[in-house]
Amino acid sequence: MSSELHYQPIGLLAGQLEARAISSVELMQDVVARTRRVDGRVQAFNSYDEADALAQARASDARRAEGRARGLLDGIPVGLKDVIAVAGQPLTASSRMLANYVSPYDSTVTRKLKEAGAICWGRLNLDEFAMGSSTENSAFKSTCNPWDLARVPGGSSGGSAAAVAAGEAVGALGSDTGGSIRQPAALCGVVGLKPTYGLVSRYGLIAFASSLDQIGPFARTVGDAAALLGAIAGHDPLDSTSFRTEIPDYRGELAKPRGRWKLGIPREYFGEGLDPEVGAAVEAAIGHYRGLGCEIRSVSLPHTKFAVGAYYIIATAECSSNLARYDGIRYGHRSPEATDATDIYFKSRAEGFGDEVKRRIILGTYVLSSGYYDAYYLRAQKVRTLIRRDFLEAYREVDAILTPTSPTPAFRKGEKTADPLAMYLNDIYTIGVNLAGLPGISIPCGFTRAGLPIGLQVIGRPFQEADLLAVAHAYERDHDWHARHPELE
Amino acid sequence: MSHEAVIGLEVHVQVRTESKMFSRTAASYGRPENTLTDPVVLALPGALPVMNRAALDQAIRAGLMLGCEIAPVCKWDRKNYFYPDSPKNYQISQYDQPICRGGSVEIELPGAARNVMGEHKRIPLTRIHLEEDVGKLNHFAGGSLIDFNRAGTPLMEIVSEPALHSADEAFAYLTALKTIMIYGGISDCDMEKGQLRCDANISIRPAGTTGLGTKVELKNLNSISFVRDGIAHEIARQISVVARGGTIVQETRDYDGQTGVSQSLRSKEMAHDYRYFPDPDLMPVQVDEAWKARLRALCPELPFDKQRRFLDRYKIPYTITSVLVPDRELSDYFEEVAGLSGEPQLTGNWIINNCLQFLNDGQVSSMGDLRRKLAPARAADFIRKRAAGAIPSAAAAGVSAALLTTPAEVDAIIKAQGLDSMAGEGELEQWCRDAIAANPKAFADFKSGKDNAINGFKGSVMRAAKGKADPKRVDGTLRRLLGQMGSG
Numbered sequence: 001m002s003s004e005l006h007y008q009p010i011g012l013l014a015g016q017l018e019a020r021a022i023s024s025v026e027l028m029q030d031v032v033a034r035t036r037r038v039d040g041r042v043q044a045f046n047s048y049d050e051a052d053a054l055a056q057a058r059a060s061d062a063r064r065a066e067g068r069a070r071g072l073l074d075g076i077p078v079g080l081k082d083v084i085a086v087a088g089q090p091l092t093a094s095s096r097m098l099a100n101y102v103s104p105y106d107s108t109v110t111r112k113l114k115e116a117g118a119i120c121w122g123r124l125n126l127d128e129f130a131m132g133s134s135t136e137n138s139a140f141k142s143t144c145n146p147w148d149l150a151r152v153p154g155g156s157s158g159g160s161a162a163a164v165a166a167g168e169a170v171g172a173l174g175s176d177t178g179g180s181i182r183q184p185a186a187l188c189g190v191v192g193l194k195p196t197y198g199l200v201s202r203y204g205l206i207a208f209a210s211s212l213d214q215i216g217p218f219a220r221t222v223g224d225a226a227a228l229l230g231a232i233a234g235h236d237p238l239d240s241t242s243f244r245t246e247i248p249d250y251r252g253e254l255a256k257p258r259g260r261w262k263l264g265i266p267r268e269y270f271g272e273g274l275d276p277e278v279g280a281a282v283e284a285a286i287g288h289y290r291g292l293g294c295e296i297r298s299v300s301l302p303h304t305k306f307a308v309g310a311y312y313i314i315a316t317a318e319c320s321s322n323l324a325r326y327d328g329i330r331y332g333h334r335s336p337e338a339t340d341a342t343d344i345y346f347k348s349r350a351e352g353f354g355d356e357v358k359r360r361i362i363l364g365t366y367v368l369s370s371g372y373y374d375a376y377y378l379r380a381q382k383v384r385t386l387i388r389r390d391f392l393e394a395y396r397e398v399d400a401i402l403t404p405t406s407p408t409p410a411f412r413k414g415e416k417t418a419d420p421l422a423m424y425l426n427d428i429y430t431i432g433v434n435l436a437g438l439p440g441i442s443i444p445c446g447f448t449r450a451g452l453p454i455g456l457q458v459i460g461r462p463f464q465e466a467d468l469l470a471v472a473h474a475y476e477r478d479h480d481w482h483a484r485h486p487e488l489e
Numbered sequence: 490m491s492h493e494a495v496i497g498l499e500v501h502v503q504v505r506t507e508s509k510m511f512s513r514t515a516a517s518y519g520r521p522e523n524t525l526t527d528p529v530v531l532a533l534p535g536a537l538p539v540m541n542r543a544a545l546d547q548a549i550r551a552g553l554m555l556g557c558e559i560a561p562v563c564k565w566d567r568k569n570y571f572y573p574d575s576p577k578n579y580q581i582s583q584y585d586q587p588i589c590r591g592g593s594v595e596i597e598l599p600g601a602a603r604n605v606m607g608e609h610k611r612i613p614l615t616r617i618h619l620e621e622d623v624g625k626l627n628h629f630a631g632g633s634l635i636d637f638n639r640a641g642t643p644l645m646e647i648v649s650e651p652a653l654h655s656a657d658e659a660f661a662y663l664t665a666l667k668t669i670m671i672y673g674g675i676s677d678c679d680m681e682k683g684q685l686r687c688d689a690n691i692s693i694r695p696a697g698t699t700g701l702g703t704k705v706e707l708k709n710l711n712s713i714s715f716v717r718d719g720i721a722h723e724i725a726r727q728i729s730v731v732a733r734g735g736t737i738v739q740e741t742r743d744y745d746g747q748t749g750v751s752q753s754l755r756s757k758e759m760a761h762d763y764r765y766f767p768d769p770d771l772m773p774v775q776v777d778e779a780w781k782a783r784l785r786a787l788c789p790e791l792p793f794d795k796q797r798r799f800l801d802r803y804k805i806p807y808t809i810t811s812v813l814v815p816d817r818e819l820s821d822y823f824e825e826v827a828g829l830s831g832e833p834q835l836t837g838n839w840i841i842n843n844c845l846q847f848l849n850d851g852q853v854s855s856m857g858d859l860r861r862k863l864a865p866a867r868a869a870d871f872i873r874k875r876a877a878g879a880i881p882s883a884a885a886a887g888v889s890a891a892l893l894t895t896p897a898e899v900d901a902i903i904k905a906q907g908l909d910s911m912a913g914e915g916e917l918e919q920w921c922r923d924a925i926a927a928n929p930k931a932f933a934d935f936k937s938g939k940d941n942a943i944n945g946f947k948g949s950v951m952r953a954a955k956g957k958a959d960p961k962r963v964d965g966t967l968r969r970l971l972g973q974m975g976s977g
Contacts, residue, residue: 085535098534105528107535204535211769240539240771318769321567324578325532329635341573341633368569368764377766 005030006167007485010224011251013170014072017064024064024075027170028057028119031077035122035168038488041149043141044163046082047090048122053077056119063117072227072251074117079169081160082123083130084215085204086110089120093206094138095128097326097333097352107204108239109173109215109232116231121169125159128354129323130180130208132156133426136417137356144413145188146486147452151410154184154426157218161188164218165453166488171228172218177208178311179406179430181216182442186405186455189444189481191225191472192218194430196462197437198243200229201236207322209315210241212434220482222443222473226250229465245463253466254473261471263289264299264398269429275408281446281454282404285475289402292474297398301390306383307432308424313367313380314435319357320364326352359420388436395461400471403429405442405455429457439465443472444481453481492693492731494724495701496659497615497651498716500666501644502676503622503684504547509641510621511538511581511771516642518682525638532576537770540565544643545588548619549776550784551645551675552589554791557617559781560588565771569764573633574624576640584765587618588776594649594669595793596661604808609793612662613650620644639683645675651690651701656721663687663713668792672817680712687716692737693727702727703737707744708754715746722749795820803833812841818856819844822865829869832876839872843889852893862893870899881959884908914966917950917958921966924949925974935971943967 005013005027016022032050039045060075069075080086083093085103087110092098106114113120127137135143135158143158145151146166153162157174161184164172174181176194185192193216200215207213217228230250236242265286270279290296328334328348335347353361367376394401406426416423433440438459445456456475460468476482509516512529528536545563552559566584593611600607624640626633647666653659667678667685678685687710692702707723710716722744727737744751790798796814799805813820823840827833844859846852853859871892874880880888884906891902924946925932934942943964950963 083535091534093534101534103534105533202535203537206534207537207770209769238539239537241769317766321569321579321764321766324569324571325534325576327571327573327578329573330531330576331533342571345571365764368766370762370764373764373766 004167006034006170007220008170009221010072010076010170010219010227013076014074017075018069020064024057024060024119025054027075028053028077028121031121031167031169034166038146038166039168041144041488042146042162042166042168043143044124044153044159044166044168045079046092046094046123046125046138046140046159049089052089053119053121060117060119070115070117072116073113073231075119076117076170077119077121078113078228079122079124079160079163079172080110080120081126081157081172081174083126083175083206084109084173085206086120090123091206092123092140093129094126094140095326095352095354095357096139097349099139099333101332103204105204108201108236110204112232112234113173118231122163124157124163124169124172124174126174126180127156127158128357129206129319130156130175130177130213131319131356131360133179133183133423134411134413134416135159135184136413137354139354142413145410145452146488147189148410148450151412151452152187154187154406154410156180156184157192158184160218161185161190161192164188164190164220165486167485171220171224173215173228173232174218175205175208175213175215176430176434177212177214177315178434179427181218182430182433182440182455182457183406183426185218185442186444186457187410187453189447189453189455189484189486190218190220191222191441191443191476191482192216193225193229193441193465193469194433194439195229195233195465196243196439197434198241199233199245199439199463199465201234201239201242203236203238207318209318210322211318212311212315214434222441222469222476223251223254225441226254226469229469233465243463248466250466250469254470256470258470258474260293260295261289261399262295262297262397263471264297264394264401266299266301266304266394266401266403268301268304269403273407273425273428274404277448278404278407278409278454282402282456285445285456286402288475288478299394299398299401301387301394301432303383303386303390304428304432307387307435308428310380310383310387311427311431311435312363312424313376314384316360316364317368317377318364320361320368323353323357323361328352356420384435387432391432391436391438391459399461400468401459403457403459405429405457409448409450409452409454433457433459438462439468441468441472443476445475445479446481447484491696492728493696493698494654494720494727495651495692495694496653496655496720497690498649498653498659498662499688499690500647500649500663501686502551502647502670502678504544504619504643504645505674505676506541506543506547506643508541508543510541510544510619510643512641514641517638520638522634522636523638526640530576530637530641538581538768540771540774541643544619545774545776546784547643547675548588548617548645549781550673550788551647551670552592552617553781553785554669554673554675554788555589555592555594555614555617557589557592557614559776560586560590561776562586563588563619563774563776565768565773566765567768568620570761572623573635574626574640576624576637580620580623581768581771582620583618587616589617590615592617594662594666595791596658596665597793598657598661604806606807610658612652612658615648615650617645617647620646651692656717656724659689659720660713660717663716665792667713668815672789672792683711686711689716689720689723691720691723691727693724693731703739705737705739706741707751708741709743710746712746715744718746718749719744719751722751726751789817792817803827803837805833805837809837809841812845813837816856822856822860825865826868826872829865830872830876832872835872835876836868839868839875839885839889843886847893867892867899874899874903878959878962879903880908882961917954917962917966918970920950920953920958921946921963921970923953925967925970932971932974943971
């Protein structure tokens with residue numbers, strides 16, 4: 001049994017499980033032990049249920065013993081962001097509002113992971129209701145970046161990214177509304193994929209902004225991300241926005257020989273505010289693709305400068321409505337001080353929601369108000385159409401687009417909490433992808449001199465995740481950034 | 490100065506479907522509290538709505554029956570407001586693109602007498618849209634409890650133009666609308682179960698003018714007669730306010746049907762800002778011509794069209810049609826029996842006098858039950874034999890009852906009740922000729938115009954027949970013979 005099972009890629013673990021070199025219980029015990037050793041410092045988990053995880057591992061071993069193993073993911077521990085429902089497990093959204101809430105049902109991705117035999121492992125921290133870029137907005141704890149515990153892991157899926165980076169899970173699921181998978185993946189030095197809007201069911205995902213939210217995997221390699229995506233993708237009759245499309249064998253497709261891609265570099269993504277070390281690492285990655293024989297072209301996404309503005313109108317408008325259900329009436333926090341229905345609303349929501357959530361609910365309520373709708377929401381939707389058109393126009397010339405994932409590496413805790421706007425600008429390279437509904441992946445492409453990970457973002461065509469993964473894989477194959485791990489023990 | 494009322498009605502109709510508007514849980518009534526729920530109905534974290542196509546079918550069919558224009562795309566919006574009976578604190582509804590626009594409801598105003606058809610009018614509709622119902626709050630001394638069984642039930646809002654001018658017209662409109670909804674199987678429209686609910690917008694203006702006055706919205710009109718009473722009350726209230734030199738305030742008023750009093754609920758200043766926006770969880774659904782054509786084929790003939798046809802084709806009285814037509818199953822049964830027997834008048838009378846009695850006294854539980862026990866073919870056989878005189882009027886009710894309670898054929902029942910021994914036409918004619926011959930005085934009286942004189946012959950015939958003759962047939966035969974005979 002390898003001493004560091006928790007840092008091995010899924011393919012390798014699956015081989016050992018298949019060969020009975022290790023059992024799922026041994027793997028799970030190793031991950032639990034690692035988590036116990038390091039999570040006190042990393043703080044990735046809101047909670048975890050060891051007994052439940054080990055029971056799932058035993059069930060996996062039993063299946064395998066009977067020759068009924070379900071494939072690559074059977075017996076692999078996968079962490080879940082605490083906005084993805086698992087029947088019988090807490091579902092808090094890192095909010096006081098849901099501090100004691102337990103979901104009575106499985107999300108569709110949970111069901112699919114279980115059907116693939118994966119072990120649903122723990123509840124991973126996030127910015128409250130997925131609103132934030134540093135995981136500092138969690139009502140419970142601030143997750144640390146495993147590469148420098150004084151720094152943030154990014155957000156909102158900071159717990160998912162940190163857990164994978166710290167070896168506390170083999171893979172994880174997060175959700176991405178404006179960069180919440182890709183940005184923390186970049187800051188923690190792991191792979192994070194936001195699928196095309198509609199590829200993965202949102203049923204059982206606590207909604208932040210319905211038209212932008214998408215669940216996706218965190219993993220240490222592109223191949224692992226492909227395996228996880230294959231397990232969770234596909235049409236779901238319980239989500240009207242899920243799309244009917246063939247789901248290829250994403251991981252299998254990686255092995256196929258590919259032509260030389262035309263790759264687009266959007267000039268708008270390399271301007272002011274880009275950290276020079278990040279810029280240099282991304283330039284080096286672009287150089288590597290050129291060396292592989294890819295044609296590198298400059299492309300323009302002229303409406304990029306409007307993306308953050310449009311995003312904060314659409315996302316806040318939708319969240320102001322989506323979060324109305326947290327009212328203290330049927331479940332969740334109810335103020336003990338409340339005297340009547342209106343009072344329950346005011347006091348429970350005042351006590352249950354944190355500042356950033358309140359800020360966005362107020363902003364969203366404002367932009368939808370009578371007399372402002374046309375000027376804000378309707379106009380933002382038009383901008384959104386233009387942004388999508390920019391990308392589709394670019395895809396007439398190129399097969400994929402390369403950008404930095406985040407303008408800076410992980411920043412210090414507390415550095416941006418007083419300035420929401422500075423925090424929002426962390427997502428300038430990722431937001432456009434959500435507005436356009438496209439798939440995007442962040443892969444490690446280097447480290448700063450201070451030892452902080454840097455992410456390269458690859459943006460693909462709608463529903464062409466197989467191509468997107470292939471482009472990412474072509475880079476990863478020639479580098480070993482993903483094999484480096486933070487010093488935690 | 491005399492005033493004219495201007496009334497527009499907003500009618501909410503629960504749409505009859507197996508499951509709820511946006512989830513798979515059953516849409517039903519009268520079940521134990523909070524048993525018709527699921528993550529979607531309760532708005533649990535992460536739950537998402539999925540449109541029930543059957544509900545959209547129903548709304549489109551309602552629109553087609555009412556002559557509405559059907560939107561090419563069914564689009565959903567969120568109406569945001571906080572209330573404990575609303576699980577999401579927004580209602581999924583249709584704001585700027587209702588599924589139906591235009592159309593009208595044909596109404597009949599009260600006639601001069603019960604047996605005289607009243608004036609018909611068409612009340613234009615503004616729109617019909619689909620939405621979801623909310624739960625139900627139950628208040629107790631110690632607090633309030635919520636039953637979410639009703640939450641998510643498909644609901645249709647039917648909005649009329651401000652084109653009604655009296656409480657009677659509003660009553661006629663609701664009655665006609667309800668009949669059409671039941672006809673189409675769109676809704677059962679049971680107001681006691683909240684399946685049909687009505688709000689009224691009421692204003693007055695000087696008679697002869699065309700502008701619109703300040704409107705008052707009247708809520709909670711939870712029976713059709715409360716609608717009539719509430720509107721009459723509100724019109725009178727507004728006229729008296731104006732007569733005293735006051736002005737009407739735009740507000741929402743609650744009408745209590747028990748006490749006949751209304752009180753202000755909220756003024757315009759407190760009006761909600763619902764912050765409508767397109768629901769990002771639901772994709773717009775295209776409604777193409779083929780879809781509409783398929784539904785159009787399933788639309789029944791409208792009640793008033795059927796009534797005109799019955800009057801025209803079957804030549805039955807208005808009073809009979811006004812009993813038969815509002816009930817689709819009853820009128821279908823009538824048409825089948827009348828068609829098979831060729832005796833619409835007799836069929837109509839028999840249904841109203843006998844079949845409705847069976848329904849009223851519980852001998853049959855429903856029209857379906859009546860059909861099972863008394864299939865149209867057997868009923869028509871009975872009607873034909875009635876017409877042929879094989880069953881006297883006095884025995885008709887008994888034979889009907891026997892048809893209902895036994896599976897026996899009509900002839901067998903006639904035999905069992907001893908009616909088969911009825912005299913033949915020849916025998917009857919002989920008795921009549923004998924009676925006329927034996928009473929020359931009565932014959933002379935009759936021929937001189939004393940109609941009563943026929944009773945003398947009848948008595949003789951009935952005595953001779955010893956119960957084997959139907960008095961009505963005897964009367965007919967006597968008159969025929971007397972007519973053929975010269976006066977002397």
